[in-house]
Amino acid sequence: MTAPTHPGDRPSLRTLVPTFALTALVPALAVVAAVTAAPASVRTPLALGASAAALLLCAAVTWAVHAARAARGARRRLEAVSQDIGRLLQQQARTTEEARQEQQRLIGELAQQRSEFADSFEQERARIHQDSGQELDWYRQENDRLAAELDHASRERAAAIAAAGNASGRMQALATATLADLRAMEDRHTDEDVLADLLHLDHRTAQAGRLADSIAVLTGARSGRRWARPISMESILRGAMGRISGYRRVRVHSVSETAVAGHAAEGVMHALAELLDNAANFSPPTAEVHVYVEEVPAGVIVSVEDSGLVMGDVQLRRAERAVAGDSTELGGLSGTRLGLAVVGRLARKHGLKVSFRPSARGGTGVLMLVPQDLLTRPVADEPASAKETEPEPAAPSAALLDPAPVHESAEPDEDEEGPTGLPRRRRGRTLAEAERRSAPQPAEPRPAPGAADAQVRAARFDSFRQAVRPAAPDSAETFTETSADASGPAGAAAPYAPTPVPDPAPAPHPESEPESTSHPHAYPEGDPTS
Amino acid sequence: MSRPGRDDAPDRLYTITGGRSSTGPDSPFDLVTLVVAESEPAAGMQSEHAAILRLAEFPTSVVEIAAELKLPVSITKVLLGDLQAAGRVSARHPYRPAITDPDILEQVLVGLRNL
Numbered sequence: 001m002t003a004p005t006h007p008g009d010r011p012s013l014r015t016l017v018p019t020f021a022l023t024a025l026v027p028a029l030a031v032v033a034a035v036t037a038a039p040a041s042v043r044t045p046l047a048l049g050a051s052a053a054a055l056l057l058c059a060a061v062t063w064a065v066h067a068a069r070a071a072r073g074a075r076r077r078l079e080a081v082s083q084d085i086g087r088l089l090q091q092q093a094r095t096t097e098e099a100r101q102e103q104q105r106l107i108g109e110l111a112q113q114r115s116e117f118a119d120s121f122e123q124e125r126a127r128i129h130q131d132s133g134q135e136l137d138w139y140r141q142e143n144d145r146l147a148a149e150l151d152h153a154s155r156e157r158a159a160a161i162a163a164a165g166n167a168s169g170r171m172q173a174l175a176t177a178t179l180a181d182l183r184a185m186e187d188r189h190t191d192e193d194v195l196a197d198l199l200h201l202d203h204r205t206a207q208a209g210r211l212a213d214s215i216a217v218l219t220g221a222r223s224g225r226r227w228a229r230p231i232s233m234e235s236i237l238r239g240a241m242g243r244i245s246g247y248r249r250v251r252v253h254s255v256s257e258t259a260v261a262g263h264a265a266e267g268v269m270h271a272l273a274e275l276l277d278n279a280a281n282f283s284p285p286t287a288e289v290h291v292y293v294e295e296v297p298a299g300v301i302v303s304v305e306d307s308g309l310v311m312g313d314v315q316l317r318r319a320e321r322a323v324a325g326d327s328t329e330l331g332g333l334s335g336t337r338l339g340l341a342v343v344g345r346l347a348r349k350h351g352l353k354v355s356f357r358p359s360a361r362g363g364t365g366v367l368m369l370v371p372q373d374l375l376t377r378p379v380a381d382e383p384a385s386a387k388e389t390e391p392e393p394a395a396p397s398a399a400l401l402d403p404a405p406v407h408e409s410a411e412p413d414e415d416e417e418g419p420t421g422l423p424r425r426r427r428g429r430t431l432a433e434a435e436r437r438s439a440p441q442p443a444e445p446r447p448a449p450g451a452a453d454a455q456v457r458a459a460r461f462d463s464f465r466q467a468v469r470p471a472a473p474d475s476a477e478t479f480t481e482t483s484a485d486a487s488g489p490a491g492a493a494a495p496y497a498p499t500p501v502p503d504p505a506p507a508p509h510p511e512s513e514p515e516s517t518s519h520p521h522a523y524p525e526g527d528p529t530s
Numbered sequence: 531m532s533r534p535g536r537d538d539a540p541d542r543l544y545t546i547t548g549g550r551s552s553t554g555p556d557s558p559f560d561l562v563t564l565v566v567a568e569s570e571p572a573a574g575m576q577s578e579h580a581a582i583l584r585l586a587e588f589p590t591s592v593v594e595i596a597a598e599l600k601l602p603v604s605i606t607k608v609l610l611g612d613l614q615a616a617g618r619v620s621a622r623h624p625y626r627p628a629i630t631d632p633d634i635l636e637q638v639l640v641g642l643r644n645l
Contacts, residue, residue, distance in 0.1 A: 179542070186543055192552035192604050199544045199551050206542055231540060234577055239540030248549050255574040269540055 015069075016062050023061040027054030165221030168212045175209030176225055203242070210243040213270050214342045225266055230259035232378045233293055233300065240272035246280035246289070254293035258300055259378035260370065264350045268370055271346040274339040275304045275354070275366050283308025283363055290361065299372040306363040316356055323347055323354040350374060543601070546578055547608040558614070558621045559607045564589040569618045578609050579618070586619055 031050040038046050182202045186195060231239070233256045241247040260268050279289045283306040294301045311319060322340035324347075347354050351371050359365035544551070553559065566589045571580035578599060585595050596606040613619040 183543070186602055190603060195602060195604050196551040199542075199549070202542055203544055203549075227540070232577070235539060235541045238542070238545040242540075242542040242545040247545060253574070265540070 016066055019065045020058055020062045024054070024058045027057055030054070161219045164215055165219035168215035168219065169221050171212035172209060172216060172225075175205055175212055178205045179209065203245075203247075206243045207245060210270065210273055213266075214274070214338050217270070217342050217345050218338065227262035227265045229262050230376045230378050231262065231265040231269075232257070232259045236260055236265060236269050236272065237291060237293070237302075239269045240276055243270075243273040244277040244280055246277075246285075249280055249285075249287065250276055250289045250291060252291045252293075254291070256293040256295055256300060257378065258295065258375045261374050261376050264370075264374040267346045267350045268352065268374065271343045271350075271352060271354075271368065272302060272304075274343050275368065278339050279304045279306035279308070279364070279366065282306065287363075296369075297372075298369060299375055300370045302368045302370065303365055304368070305359040305361050305365040307359070307361040308363040310358060310362070311356065311364050319356055323356075543605050546576075546601070547605055550608045552604055553607045553611045557607060557611055559592050559610050561591070561593045561603060563592045563621045563623055565592060565595060565610060565619050565621055566590075567619055576609075579613055582606075582609060582613060583618060589622070 027050075031047065031054050034050055035043050035047045179202065182198055182205060186198045186202070189195060189198065233254060234252075236259075237252050237254060241250050241252070244250075276289060276291070283289060287307045290305045292303045292305070294303070319340055323344045326344075326348075343354055346352065347368075351374070353367075353369040353371075355367050357365045357367065559565075565582070565586045567583040567586040569583065571583045575583075578601070581599060582595055585598055592606060592610065593603060595610070596603045599606060599609075601609075610619060610621070614621060
């Protein structure tokens with residue numbers, strides 16, 4: 001800060017001029033006076049000296065005045081500056097005080113805000129903590145609830161599957177028993193209309209049995225029946241055909257003489273039935289479904305070819321996934337499309353390999369490989385059993401049946417002798433010989449009635465009676481009846497021939513036990529008669 | 531009734547005959563018709579047909595064939611009808627005995643049972 005410059009602070013030389021002039025006046029007068037007064041001899045030096053002294057005096061006075069003035073100006077400036085300094089110090093003190101107050105205020109505000117924030121933060125944290133606790137509780141409850149639901153659902157699922165499996169097992173048993181009953185009725189009733197109806201019922205029951213089998217397979221329950229012996233391929237195919245609705249459209253081309261082991265026969269049959277059913281259902285209702293059986297080193301390939309719809313890529317993949325049997329999931333099943341899932345289960349169980357390909361017939365071809373370890377040769381069943389494929393080829397069997405030379409020469413009457421002489425191999429031999437000798441002529445009948453004695457006719461009649469004998473399982477009961485009722489042989493015959501005159505109407509009843517032929521079985525009952 | 535599982539054959543009767551259960555009215559077969567095979571069984575033939583051809587190598591009555599095959603007579607007749615249509619069997623009726631009087635037959639039956 002610059003103090004205002006007072007006039008006179010730095011006194012100019014011009015201001016000194018009056019002082020100098022005023023001061024010079026007095027010595028000048030003194031000099032003049034002294035000179036005047038002094039003798040004339042000294043007047044000149046005196047005048048010079050006095051003038052010089054007067055000048056010096058004037059200069060000194062002027063300088064002194066000037067110095068006094070300068071000092072006064074400097075003192076004034078010093079005072080101004082001191083005042084400025086005081087003022088500035090005051091100002092600074094005031095500013096400092098203000099700043100300190102401001103600082104205090106801000107610190108207070110900050111502390112207040114901080115506490116406010118801390119409070120709200122605490123509250124928020126408490127609230128969030130509480131909320132999250134509630135949330136956690138809720139989630140825990142929900143988790144417990146869902147776990148309980150899941151547990152409940154899985155238990156229900158297991159129970160439902162077990163119930164379905166159980167029910168299907170009972171249905172299987174019912175169907176099996178019904179089929180056996182129907183078979184017995186088919187043997188008992190000879191009326192062709194009744195037989196047709198029974199066959200119709202038989203067919204329906206077989207289809208119902210297949211459905212029960214399917215459910216049993218899908219629920220993992222015990223599958224169907226067990227066969228105690230190998231089942232020939234022909235029977236396998238027919239058994240499969242018999243379980244589908246459109247069996248009339250199935251054409252079998254098979255010369256295979258293999259058989260499927262008993263433990264796997266039901267599974268193979270069921271899987272084939274499902275494949276045949278698919279083929280029949282997805283082809284036009286008049287188109288035939290062809291089944292080919294081919295023996296390969298790995299086993300037997302059964303191919304089912306239809307001329308129906310060709311499966312698209314997606315369907316093909318889905319079908320192949322289904323028959324692969326990799327998944328045992330029940331999801332995705334619909335009530336009407338159980339077949340391939342069943343095939344998949346059975347294929348997995350028995351090691352069957354099922355594949356699809358386009359058929360040359362325009363539709364879809366399914367190949368099923370029955371592996372070698374499921375195959376065997378059919379058991380050499382009783383020759384009388386027509387349900388087994390004969391293991392030996394046709395020509396050797398004919399040779400085996402060829403009569404021995406001893407019997408060739410036998411008399412006709414010898415053949416007919418005795419009721420025990422009714423083995424199958426003797427049947428009609430003499431007549432055949434007669435036929436061969438005179439083929440074009442009308443065949444000679446069996447021994448002429450005139451020549452036949454009662455024994456012969458009894459034998460013939462007995463054989464006839466054996467042929468038309470009804471249901472075999474009753475034999476056990478008949479035995480007890482016979483032993484209990486000692487009235488005579490007629491009592492034994494009564495259950496079999498209710499009418500005295502044997503009517504041709506009673507159907508010949510095949511033995512229900514495949515291991516026994518009708519004739520050996522007949523012996524015990526023939527004995528009391530003879 | 532027979533015990534389930536013992537009459538073991540998975541093939542049902544209708545599959546043997548393709549659903550037919552009766553022959554037409556002009557069928558030559560009745561219970562006592564004698565059947566004679568005209569050919570040997572061929573490979574690939576239905577097993578029942580092959581069995582019939584083996585059985586009927588010598589003249590055999592329908593009822594005997596049915597008994598041997600353990601099939602109902604009606605079913606057997608259908609099978610025989612198929613074979614006859616294919617020319618593999620021929621049918622001839624047996625000699626009809628002179629005695630047709632039921633009374634005599636009944637007396638014979640009683641006599642036989644009393645033997």
